[in-house]
Amino acid sequence: MPRHAKNNTASSFFTAHEKQQLSEYGTQKKRLGKESFRSFDCCSLCLKTIEEAKACQKGHLFCKECIFENLLAQKAKIKREQKLYKQYLARMQSEKDAADRQKEEASLEAFDKLECGVLNTTDSVNSSEATNSSGREKHAKKFNAFWMPSLTPDAKMEMKKPSKHTRCPEGNHPMKLKHLVTVKFTPSLDSSTKFQCPVCSKSFTNASTAILLKPCGHVVCKPCWTNLIKDTRSCYTCQKGFTSEEFIQLASGGTGFAGHHGESLEVTKLSPAAWV
Ligand SMILES: [Zn+2]
Ligand SMILES: [Zn+2]
Ligand SMILES: [Zn+2]
Ligand SMILES: [Zn+2]
Known part of the structure; x- marks a missing residue:
């Protein structure tokens, strides 16, 4: 008779208690807390409070120093990759030329032999041996043998053409x-946040949607943008005009609430539930 206790391991199914004991068992789901999200006034690269903010065309925010450093590093990498690609192309070309030359020489030799007429017997024996051995080699080369040094296939190294463009480190x-x-943010009067909307003095958090005016760099919240600034076509702070396309919606981090900018709120860790 099995023992009926919560630590019973004789039954054919897992009890809830046993599942709890196995922390890595099955699919784990966890709701992300506020500390898992980047706050609005933080740089996407260094994750510290933003300094001399710069925004890309898709609204990702960076410190001036961070993004300049990142783009310079990307440019150096592109230069290095292009140099390697050039060397690769030159090597490929020289290999192709050598193969072509060899082919041509072989065909010329065959033609010479044909033109010279009848070959002497020893030569013919040698040549037949040679053809036999070369045929064997050819046959053997069809099969890759990793345990025989002469038959080990060469690894084909193919290189893709490197991209010439630098990319946004946040949005790729x-x-x-x-x-x-x-970006010229208006400093916040509230000590808990760094920036605020100059129109309604509301602090910017991840829950708010901020609009950046491209010509002057001032940032307003979306309600103020829709109700006041969008139609007047001039900045509230500096009165500078802008066209209907000269604005960017700034990307913010998550909030922990569903439906905000469509970010996923749950992480799922898949682990095997049973070994077969
Ligand atoms: Zn930074
Ligand atoms: Zn971007
Ligand atoms: Zn506002
Ligand atoms: Zn302005």
Whole structure:
């Protein structure tokens, strides 16, 4: 008779208590807390409070120093990759030339032999041996044998053409240094947040949607943008005009509430539930 206790391991199914004991068992789901999200006034690269903010065309925020450093590193990497690609192309070309030359020489030799007429017997024996051995080699080369040094296949090293464009480290879209927009935030009066909307004095958090005006770099909240600034076509702070396309919606981090900017609120860790 099995023992009926919560630590019973004789039954054919797992009890809730046993599942709890196995922390890595099955699919784990966990709701992300506020500390898992980047707060609105933080740089996407260094995750510290933003300094001399710059925004890309898709609204990702960075410190000036961080994004400049990142783009310079990307440019150096592109230069290095292109140099390697050039060397690879030159090597491929020289290999192709050598193969072509060998082919041509072989065909010329065959033609010479044909033109010379009848070959002497020893030569013919040698040549037949040679053809036999070369045929064997050819046959053997069809099969890759990793345990025989002469038959080990060469690894084909193919190199893809490296991209010439620098990319945004946050959104992975093509981005150039000259397309970065300088952001002029209005400092917040509230000590818990860093920036606020200059129109309604509401602090910017991850829950708010901020609009950046491209010509002057001032940032307002979305309600103020829709109700006041969008139609007047001039900045509230500096009165500078802008066209209907000269604005960017700034990307913010998550809030922990469903339906905000469509970010996923749950992480799922898949682990095997049973070994078969
Ligand atoms: Zn930074
Ligand atoms: Zn971006
Ligand atoms: Zn506002
Ligand atoms: Zn302005």
